[in-house]
Amino acid sequence: MEKNDVKHYKLFMLGGILLIIIGLIFPFISQTTWFNIIFKIRKAIHVGDSGHLILAAANMSFLYAVQSTSLFLGAILVIYYTDLKPTLSKFKTSVIFVLAIIFLNVANSMLSNLPWEPVSTILALIIALLIFEKLYGETNSLLQVSIVSIQVFFAFQWLNIMPLFSSYYIGQSDIPFSIKIAGLYLQAGSVLNFTGFAFFLPFIVSAFITTTLFISYSQNIHMMKENYEKEREIQNMKAKELQSRIYKEVNSLVHDLKTPLVTIRGLNSLLAVSKDQGKLAEYSGRIDNSVGKMTEMISSFLYEASRQKLQAIELISYIRAQLPLEDDTIKFDIKIGDSLPNIYVNKVRMARAVINILENAILAPCKHSYKYIIFEAKSVDNGLHLVVQDNGTGIKEEDFSRIWEVGFSTNNTSGLGLPFAKQIIEDNEGTIDILSEAGQGTVVTIFLPSIYSSSEVEY
Amino acid sequence: MKMKSFKIIMLIALLLLLIVNATIFEKKKEASFNSLPSLPKPIAKEYxxxxxxxxxxxxxxxxxxxxxxxxxxxxxxxxxxxxxxxxxxxxxxxxxxxxxxxxxxxxxxxxxxxxxxxxxxxxxxxxxxxxxxxxxxxxxxxxxxxxxxxxxxxxxxxxxxxxxxxxxxxxxxxxxxxxxxxxxxxxxxxxxxxxxxxx
Structure with a gap:
């Protein structure tokens, strides 16, 4: 147990002892009110008005309820926060608890000379204990337990004034019996029975409803916290995935930068030995061209919105260079159509988007002996179609509507690939469509507008 | 029938049984004694x-x-x-x-x-x-x-x-x-x- 927990436990123990003391001295503090109850009974007999008896009963029930609740909560805190509880079973703890409360009530009765009502108090105690077990276990709130307990004890005290239950040894002590005998003398036995029920039933029902509400409120809060935690986890996961994606992009960029660099290096070594003035100009021009390509690549990476005018074949070649073609179980069929249009896109990012789609096709579960993926580029009206087709198991109908959701995945991936690809394609004025049939495979069609139909192109 | 509804019905039935029994119990008690209704002649004087x-x-x-x-x-x-x-x-x-x-x-x-x-x-x-x-x-x-x-x-x-x-x-x-x-x-x-x- 941590130091803070020990402090916490000691504080609750102290609170429990304080509540027991309040319960024990309560009859002395409230003595005047108890006297008033007797005066009300006398007045009722004298003036023949049973209304005074009901007032007396209400006062008595309230005083008994406050006293019983203090003792109940005090005993609960002391027993709950001692070292005793973890060593005993739930049943044994409850028995010890009931015995402790009975002892406290008897002690209180002897100290204050105020008789207690064993039957109704023990019945209320059992109900309050059952409610406590459920409520405190769920909400851990002493205030909520107090609100419910006082309702239960108040409800059961009303049984004491009902002549109907006298046979069950309920309401046999000094004050409740005086109220009942005065009520019977005033021919108000039925009134007392009715009043008893009229207070007992609503309060006991209210106690159960309040408990249910408190529990469901607590469960909702708990669920909200859990959802919040899950949301945070998803955010963390997304951030990690984003980092990994950036890393991948940087990797591919660095890889691509090697090609013009090798060209520059080779040309530079030729420059050193070449004496032909005409060749020098040609080499210098080609070096300049390579530097231009490198600048273009770096810009594509650094500025998401930047787009370049390029031939579709350039994009295809760039994608091809990054495809993992070493796996023998995967057969790639790359079909490139004739006279592909020029397009206006961010090459690096668009290539990543298409590779994401191709990676999905690679990872898709497959029932065949090998995975067959067709990557086709063809010219269509006003643009270019990039089609990725696989022979996997396809997407189930119930999952189809969720494929664009961030974090949704059926094969334990991050679930970010498809939304990421869609975002980039749309940023580049393109569209993406998916057709899938369970057991038949999936066809993804990406449309990119040709340079002549693109709205933002600058000539 | 759900267990919860069954429990509530049982509880209400028990409560009704207690009420009915209490009434019968009272009547039984009353019937078991013979009492002298009053004194045949006065024994006390006022004040x-x-x-x-x-x-x-x-x-x-x-x-x-x-x-x-x-x-x-x-x-x-x-x-x-x-x-x-x-x-x-x-x-x-x-x-x-x-x-x-x-x-x-x-x-x-x-x-x-x-x-x-x-x-x-x-x-x-x-x-x-x-x-x-x-x-x-x-x-x-x-x-x-x-x-x-x-x-x-x-x-x-x-x-x-x-x-x-x-x-x-x-x-x-x-x-x-x-x-x-x-x-x-x-x-x-x-x-x-x-x-x-x-x-």
């Missing part, structure tokens, strides 16, 4: 002094009955022997009440002394003593029984409830002290036997 033995609120009921029956009386829950001047009948309403004693700032010992002094004086003055106990068996605890035992030997007429005599305590008391006893069903049957002592 009566009504006092409490134990400071219970029951004394206020007897006072109300006496007033309604137009029996001239003085009502002094804490009457002393000196208050018996001019009194022909002393009515003790027995019932120990801790709260009643607290209100009057007396304790059980002083209450007992007061009662003994009253009994001695009434014996000297030849005053008729009527003892009334309207509590049940549950209320007839140790101190109330002691008070009844103290008062009964000097009592001329004992009125008690049937509920208080389920173990024969009151009938035994009447028998050993040779006093007439009336057992009533409840507090509402008290007027007739009480009045029969005077008229």
């Amino acid at each position: 009566a002094l009504i006092t409490s033995a134990g400071q219970g609120t029951d004394a206020y009921i007897i006072n109300d009955i006496a007033n309604k029956m137009m029996i001239h009386n003085y009502f002094m829950p804490q009457a002393e022997a000196t208050n018996l001047e001019g009194i022909n009948t002393l009515v003790f309403v027995v019932g120990y009440s801790p709260m009643g004693e607290k209100i009057h700032n007396v304790n059980y010992v002083s209450e007992k002394k007061r009662i003994i002094a009253l009994l001695e004086k009434s014996n000297e003055e030849n005053i008729t003593v009527i003892t009334v106990y309207i509590g049940g068996k549950q209320q007839r605890e140790k101190r109330t029984e002691e008070l009844l035992n103290i008062i009964s030997p000097e009592t001329d007429y004992l009125i008690g409830t049937k509920a208080a005599n389920t173990d024969g305590f009151l009938s035994e008391l009447a028998k050993s002290n040779r006093i007439p006893l009336t057992l009533i069903n409840g507090v509402n049957d008290l007027s007739e036997p009480f009045a029969s002592a005077f008229r």
